[in-house]
Amino acid sequence: MARPGRPAMPKPDLNPLVDSFLDMLTSERGAAHNTRQAYWRDLADVSLYLRNVRSTDVDKATTEDLKDYLKDLSEKNTRKRCQ
Numbered sequence: 001m002a003r004p005g006r007p008a009m010p011k012p013d014l015n016p017l018v019d020s021f022l023d024m025l026t027s028e029r030g031a032a033h034n035t036r037q038a039y040w041r042d043l044a045d046v047s048l049y050l051r052n053v054r055s056t057d058v059d060k061a062t063t064e065d066l067k068d069y070l071k072d073l074s075e076k077n078t079r080k081r082c083q
Contacts, residue, residue, distance in 0.1 A: 011044075012051075015058045018043050 022040060025031040031039075043058070046069055050056050053072070054065045 012048055014040075014043060014047055017059050018047065 022036055022043075025039060026033075026036050046061075046066075047058055049069050049072065050058060050061055050065060054061070054068065056062075056065060
């Protein structure tokens with residue numbers, strides 16, 4: 001269930017390296033479940049952007065791909081504030 005005010009996201013299959021990172025957060029770093037979920041949401045969002053807009057995956061993303069993602073996020077937040 002999505003938080004109030006946040007649209008539900010599709011549950012994409014994440015790159016195995018992302019899953020390994022999330023496992024490391026909880027097992028080695030002792031991250032709380034909510035922390036893992038927050039990381040998952042952010043990594044799922046960037047993964048979907050990279051697949052749908054840039055036709056690539058997290059493990060092959062370039063600096064430019066990630067800059068474009070951050071620019072897209074910034075533009076979405078700016079539009080949301082102006083409404």
